[in-house]
Amino acid sequence: MNKAKRFFIFLTVLLTLLAGVMVGMMIFPVGTPKESEAPMPSPESLPGFSAESEEQQKSDTEKPQEIINPEGKTLQERVAPPPGYERTEARRDSLTTFLRKYPLKKAGKPVLLYNGEEKGNQSAHMAVFKLPMEKEDLQQCADTVMRVYAEYFWKTGEKERISFRFVDGFQAEYTKWRSGYRIRTGESRSSWVPGGAHDDSYENFKKYLRMVFAYAGTLSMEQESKKIKLSEAATGDIFLYAGSPGHVVMVVDVCRSSDGKKAFLLGQGFMPAQEFHLLKNPLHEDDPWYYLEEVSYPLQTPEYSFKKGSFRRLEY
Numbered sequence: 001m002n003k004a005k006r007f008f009i010f011l012t013v014l015l016t017l018l019a020g021v022m023v024g025m026m027i028f029p030v031g032t033p034k035e036s037e038a039p040m041p042s043p044e045s046l047p048g049f050s051a052e053s054e055e056q057q058k059s060d061t062e063k064p065q066e067i068i069n070p071e072g073k074t075l076q077e078r079v080a081p082p083p084g085y086e087r088t089e090a091r092r093d094s095l096t097t098f099l100r101k102y103p104l105k106k107a108g109k110p111v112l113l114y115n116g117e118e119k120g121n122q123s124a125h126m127a128v129f130k131l132p133m134e135k136e137d138l139q140q141c142a143d144t145v146m147r148v149y150a151e152y153f154w155k156t157g158e159k160e161r162i163s164f165r166f167v168d169g170f171q172a173e174y175t176k177w178r179s180g181y182r183i184r185t186g187e188s189r190s191s192w193v194p195g196g197a198h199d200d201s202y203e204n205f206k207k208y209l210r211m212v213f214a215y216a217g218t219l220s221m222e223q224e225s226k227k228i229k230l231s232e233a234a235t236g237d238i239f240l241y242a243g244s245p246g247h248v249v250m251v252v253d254v255c256r257s258s259d260g261k262k263a264f265l266l267g268q269g270f271m272p273a274q275e276f277h278l279l280k281n282p283l284h285e286d287d288p289w290y291y292l293e294e295v296s297y298p299l300q301t302p303e304y305s306f307k308k309g310s311f312r313r314l315e316y
Contacts (some may be wrong), residue, residue: 028314056208064091067287068126070107075265076100078107078127081255082289085263088234088254096235098152099252103130104278114139114273124302125277126288129267134206138213141248142221144269144276145238148250149316150174150209154202159238161316162208165224166190166215177208218246222274225312231293233264235312239299239306245271247304255289266301 002199040220072078090096105128114137131147133139139147146164152159162174170190172183182195199274222242237251252267265288266279279303297308 008056011167015124022157023041068107072104074103074105075127075129076099078104079253079265079278079288082263082287082291085255085257085289086260088236088256093156094235095149095152096253098155099235104128105130105275109276111275119270119274121303123167124280124282125279129276129278131204131276133215133273133275133285134210136210137271139209139269139273140213140217140271141269142216142218142246143213143273145248145250145314146216146223147209147269148276149236150205153316154205160199164212164316165215165220167217167220168215169220169223170215172208172212172216174205174208177211178204180227183211188213212258217244218242218248219244221248221314224316225314227309228311228313230311231262232313233262233292233311234313239266239301239312240312241304241306241309241310247306249301249304249306252278261291261293263291265289268301268303270303 008244050192066081067082069078069080076087087100088096090100103131105126109128110122111128114133114135120290131144150162150164153159160175165170166172166185168189172184172190176192177183177201178195179198180196181192184191184193202316204305218240221238221286222240225240226236228237231253233251235251235254240246240248247268247270249268250316251264253265254262255264256262267276268279269276278288281290281303282300283294298305299310
């Protein structure tokens, strides 16, 4: 076979091989995976992705219902019941409704003393009630509870129920004070004496209260209350240590879960005389509700500890 013929055969084979390679590349492009095998883009490569955004989405999904609404102007608006709970039913003229609708100071406001100065401890409260307070150092813990009841009876027109016992056992009835009698103290027991004309004004009502605050306290409050079970908790009930000094905090709202569990909110005044305020729960400071299943004795509130047997119901 001459050289020309061998070259021609070689060239034919080479061209055939090249053609086969080109056809294969068209069908299966080199270096490009099939569409079904293409890797998914990583989250980091997506526009707007950040490591925090994924964690935040997870956190938002798991985030519990907010209990505190800083914009709320009343107790009911400021503090929601916890998830799974509802506030107990209450009559329109009840103490519960009175307190639920009671106006609060703006969120973050400090507790003030009777003289306008700020209380030393501002970490104990969740909110401050706009309950009136006298300028003397008189309206302390037990006096604040009496003020709540007195203002409630005044607003609902039940003034005949405004009556508080002094430490010496004397019963100070507002209706008798209103009719013109005054109270003489300093003897073995206080007594009524004639003192003026009938006066049903709010200013005279405040004078009566200042007299009560001066001569009533936790010791006399113990005489006007009875022990009850914690499971019976209702608005107006108290945790009380009767002494000199003693202390008292008051249930200001109650809620209940569908399976019968109960929780309550606590409010207090303290000494020196200071504004009535809603207490935090030391077990979870962002949630002020006290859950019955959590309560054990001594019950620790932000500024006081109450022993077993201290839960009572007032008989006003």
